[in-house]
Amino acid sequence: xxxxxxxxxxxxxxxxxxxxxxxxxxxxxxxxxxxxxxxxxxxxxxxxxxxxxxxxxxxxxxxxxxxxxxxxxxxxxxxxxxxxxxxxxxxxxxxxxxxxxxxxxxxxxxxxxxxxxxxxxxxxxxxxxxxxxxxxxxxxxxxxxxxxxxxxxxxxxxxxxxxxxxxxxxxxxxxxxxxxxxxxxxxxxxxxxxxxxxxxxxxxxxxxxxxxxxxxxxxxxxxxxxxxxxxxxxxxxxxxxxxxxxxxxxxxxxxxxxxxxxxxxxxxxxxxxxxxxxxxxxxxxxxxxxxxxxxxxxxxxxx
Amino acid sequence: xxxxxxxxxxxxxxxxxxxxxxxxxxxxxxxxxxxxxxxxxxxxxxxxxxxxxxxxxxxxxxxxxxxxxxxxxxxxxxxxxxxxxxxxxxxxxxxxxxxxxxxxxxxxxxxxxxxxxxxxxxxxxxxxxxxxxxxxxxxxxxxxxxxxxxxxxxxxxxxxxxxxxxxxxxxxxxxxxxxxxxxxxxxxxxxxxxxxxxxxxxxxxxxxxxxxxxxxxxxxxxxxxxxxxxxxxxxxxxxxxxxxxxxxxxxxxxxxxxxxxxxxxxxxxxxxxxxxxxxxxxxxxxxxxxxxxxxxxxxxxxxxxxxxxxxxxxxxxxxxxxxxxxxxxxxxxxxxxxxxxxxxxxxxxxxxxxxxxxxxxxxxxxxxxxxxxxxxxxxxxxxxxxxxxxxxxxxxxxxxxxxxxxxxxxxxxxxxxxxxxxxxxxxxxxxxxxxxxxxxxxxxxxxxxxxxxxxxxxxxxxxxxxxxxxxxxxxxxxxxxxxxxxxxxxxxxxxxxxxxxxxxxxxxxxxxxxxxxxxxxxxxxxxxxxxxxxxx
Ligand SMILES: Nc1ncnc2c1ncn2[C@@H]1O[C@H](COP(=O)(O)OP(=O)(O)OP(=O)(O)O)[C@@H](O)[C@H]1O
Ligand SMILES: [Mg+2]
Numbered sequence: 001x002x003x004x005x006x007x008x009x010x011x012x013x014x015x016x017x018x019x020x021x022x023x024x025x026x027x028x029x030x031x032x033x034x035x036x037x038x039x040x041x042x043x044x045x046x047x048x049x050x051x052x053x054x055x056x057x058x059x060x061x062x063x064x065x066x067x068x069x070x071x072x073x074x075x076x077x078x079x080x081x082x083x084x085x086x087x088x089x090x091x092x093x094x095x096x097x098x099x100x101x102x103x104x105x106x107x108x109x110x111x112x113x114x115x116x117x118x119x120x121x122x123x124x125x126x127x128x129x130x131x132x133x134x135x136x137x138x139x140x141x142x143x144x145x146x147x148x149x150x151x152x153x154x155x156x157x158x159x160x161x162x163x164x165x166x167x168x169x170x171x172x173x174x175x176x177x178x179x180x181x182x183x184x185x186x187x188x189x190x191x192x193x194x195x196x197x198x199x200x201x202x203x204x205x206x207x208x209x210x211x212x213x214x215x216x217x218x219x220x221x222x223x224x225x226x227x228x229x230x231x232x233x234x235x236x237x238x239x240x241x242x243x244x245x246x247x248x249x250x251x252x253x254x255x256x257x258x259x260x261x262x263x264x265x266x267x268x269x270x271x272x273x274x275x276x277x278x279x280x281x282x283x284x285x286x287x288x289x290x291x292x293x294x295x296x297x298x299x300x301x302x303x
Numbered sequence: 304x305x306x307x308x309x310x311x312x313x314x315x316x317x318x319x320x321x322x323x324x325x326x327x328x329x330x331x332x333x334x335x336x337x338x339x340x341x342x343x344x345x346x347x348x349x350x351x352x353x354x355x356x357x358x359x360x361x362x363x364x365x366x367x368x369x370x371x372x373x374x375x376x377x378x379x380x381x382x383x384x385x386x387x388x389x390x391x392x393x394x395x396x397x398x399x400x401x402x403x404x405x406x407x408x409x410x411x412x413x414x415x416x417x418x419x420x421x422x423x424x425x426x427x428x429x430x431x432x433x434x435x436x437x438x439x440x441x442x443x444x445x446x447x448x449x450x451x452x453x454x455x456x457x458x459x460x461x462x463x464x465x466x467x468x469x470x471x472x473x474x475x476x477x478x479x480x481x482x483x484x485x486x487x488x489x490x491x492x493x494x495x496x497x498x499x500x501x502x503x504x505x506x507x508x509x510x511x512x513x514x515x516x517x518x519x520x521x522x523x524x525x526x527x528x529x530x531x532x533x534x535x536x537x538x539x540x541x542x543x544x545x546x547x548x549x550x551x552x553x554x555x556x557x558x559x560x561x562x563x564x565x566x567x568x569x570x571x572x573x574x575x576x577x578x579x580x581x582x583x584x585x586x587x588x589x590x591x592x593x594x595x596x597x598x599x600x601x602x603x604x605x606x607x608x609x610x611x612x613x614x615x616x617x618x619x620x621x622x623x624x625x626x627x628x629x630x631x632x633x634x635x636x637x638x639x640x641x642x643x644x645x646x647x648x649x650x651x652x653x654x655x656x657x658x659x660x661x662x663x664x665x666x667x668x669x670x671x672x673x674x675x676x677x678x679x680x681x682x683x684x685x686x687x688x689x690x691x692x693x694x695x696x697x698x699x700x701x702x703x704x705x706x707x708x709x710x711x712x713x714x715x716x717x718x719x720x721x722x723x724x725x726x727x728x729x730x731x732x733x734x735x736x737x738x739x740x741x742x743x744x745x746x747x748x749x750x751x752x753x754x755x756x757x758x759x760x761x762x763x764x765x766x767x768x769x770x771x772x773x774x775x776x777x778x779x780x781x782x783x784x785x786x787x788x789x790x791x792x793x794x795x796x797x798x799x800x801x802x803x804x805x806x807x808x809x810x811x812x813x814x815x816x817x818x819x820x821x822x823x824x825x826x827x828x829x830x831x832x833x834x835x836x837x838x839x
Binding site: 047050051052053054071072073075076078080082084086087088089090091092094095096097098099100102103104105123124125126128152 | 495580581584590685690
């Protein structure tokens with residue numbers, strides 16, 4: 001059974017539709033990436049999953065329970081990290097972490113100390129005097145020292161330095177190894193690419209793609225760089241070839257994955273000397289989905 | 304040479320005015336309407352010289368002097384002007400001061416805390432521009448208030464309220480407003496948070512009131528330390544002394560220079576009190592929801608508690624004088640006591656005082672609930688709701704704290720009043736009477752708390768309506784008789800439904816009804832709160 005099951009979720013703020021018929025499901029032990037442009041509805045989705053916002057329509061189930069009605073029950077097994085941790089300026093970091101652990105119903109003391117060390121945090125400072133990154137660490141430490149089964153992370157690494165981002169990624173892998181599940185919303189696509197098993201792309205409140213990275217790659221293009229004995233002629237006229245550039249006697253271009261076979265056959269006539277292929281990065285995917293939708297919009301005269 | 308420090312101040316004044324215009328409008332409108340309405344009513348209430356003299360006699364006693372100021376010579380009360388000024392001035396000054404404190408904290412520390420100032424400072428804007436703009440806006444508002452009330456009073460065309468007196472009355476209010484605005488601006492530099500600045504400012508206001516009260520009764524020199532002591536010494540409508548207006552304006556100018564200087568030498572987001580290291584672990588008490596909620600509000604509660612206790616004690620202290628005063632004038636007493644000779648002046652005074660102090664104590668109680676809205680606005684309640692804490696539970700803790708605050712405040716008022724009056728009175732009023740007189744208002748305070756819960760649950764954007772309601776209740780208590788409110792309008796204020804001990808008998812029916820009412824309204828609030836979105 002899936003851990004998270006979202007069906008036909010719609011959320012309206014007044015007459016603005018922030019989410020429109022969103023469907024998602026997450027399995028146990030999975031790291032699920034959630035990406036999309038600013039204002040797409042990621043935070044709104046997560047806040048509905050937490051029962052902070054009430055869905056206008058649709059069904060949101062976590063651990064088989066209703067996210068709105070059984071919020072407290074669910075939260076005993078959930079840890080959440082917001083993108084910006086607003087804390088109480090006159091409490092110390094240590095006090096806030098203890099408080100958060102207590103509110104979930106206990107946590108692991110030794111884990112707390114270990115994480116404070118790993119994240120290199122001084123827990124005796126008042127929250128009002130922490131830097132942004134250090135405030136973020138407090139939320140992360142509180143989350144990872146809890147024994148939650150589901151981690152909802154909304155841009156958790158904003159403000160962290162690269163070293164701390166590494167520590168964060170280790171933590172995510174550790175919880176996955178322990179059989180727990182993570183929803184990671186992020187704008188850092190390389191991070192999502194590295195960590196996530198499955199990904200959903202959301203845009204203007206609609207999920208436009210879900211699947212594993214390789215499934216998505218399948219639908220897209222591969223980057224090729226080649227060198228041939230004889231000059232290649234009229235490659236650009238071939239079906240499925242895009243963005244052709246010549247540089248220093250080498251050709252680089254993108255090929256639609258389903259046209260790969262034909263293109264390679266055609267090229268082999270010219271005597272291939274060198275062939276390099278790179279899978280599309282998530283960034284390529286993202287940009288492609290994004291610009292494609294944008295073109296569609298401008299055709300329709302959208303905003 | 305220093306022009307660059309003030310660059311774009313004009314633009315910022317416009318920005319601030321635009322943000323705050325609704326609040327300014329409501330404040331000015333209320334202040335002007337209440338002042339003019341009361342002024343228009345006096346000639347109808349005190350129609351002849353005899354009734355005015357009767358008024359004067361009730362006012363010329365130590366308790367009233369402590370509450371309202373020294374007033375005028377007896378014969379001056381033959382005209383309406385002095386009655387207006389005695390009755391209205393000090394509380395209007397306090398209201399104007401509150402308006403200025405709230406406004407200046409908002410447009411200085413609070414904007415800084417919320418990060419708006421950081422963005423503005425990153426633009427080609429002078430370092431002192433925002434603070435200057437805030438002060439200029441306060442100046443404009445207070446000037447407007449002075450002119451509206453000054454010319455408004457004159458326009459009523461009441462005998463004895465002439466142009467010179469009206470203008471002085473208006474400008475006295477304006478100058479006091481400016482002084483407290485500037486004082487707040489200064490505190491906003493010293494304190495590191497908006498809450499701290501707010502608390503220092505209110506503490507200053509209460510202290511000024513206490514010093515004046517004690518000074519007016521016992522030693523006039525003391526009153527000259529307090530700005531409120533100056534404000535009640537204009538002799539307006541009779542001698543028309545302008546020195547208090549000039550003095551407070553001059554002090555304001557000095558304070559402006561000091562706060563601009565402090566602003567120029569401090570860092571953004573910093574104060575002058577350095578941060579210390581704190582605890583590494585949360586104490587077991589802090590780890591409970593209740594302990595945590597109490598901790599968030601502890602400074603606020605303590606500050607109000609001290610203020611309330613001192614106010615109670617100050618009024619208790621004048622009761623002895625009151626007793627002596629009337630012992631010498633037994634005949635007179637029989638002549639003017641509206642309630643009949645069954646009640647001593649001290650007892651009547653306690654009834655009025657308790658009504659006003661309960662309204663005052665309702666403020667921290669309502670604040671204790673509304674704090675939850677503030678936390679939500681700062682996106683901090685999600686830390687709880689994303690963990691295993693239900694909305695009902697967190698709200699219940701806040702309500703519990705509010706109820707606790709209401710009880711503590713009422714007890715402190717009673718204790719302050721009782722302990723001081725016992726020390727000074729020969730024929731002391733019993734402990735029981737004073738405590739009953741205070742505690743009997745608790746159900747009314749609970750209605751105010753339940754109203755806050757209701758708004759929080761059902762109309763979170765409109766939680767400010769609680770303050771409107773309290774202001775309305777104050778107007779009813781203070782002006783209800785004067786302005787001849789119809790009974791239903793008076794009954795809208797729950798404070799009117801409470802038996803006034805020791806004048807009325809202690810009847811339990813209204814108290815039970817009020818308590819039940821507050822329970823029902825609170826439940827509706829809980830229902831709403833459980834159904835709505837948590838926004839940030
Ligand atoms: N309380 C609210 N009232 C009205 N509109 C809202 C509210 N909360 C969010 N929105 C709107 O809903 C849309 C989705 O916002 P959301 O915060 O979910 O975006 P996001 O995907 O998290 O973006 P980002 O990447 O910038 O964090 C936005 O257009 C936002 O303006
Ligand atoms: Mg977001």
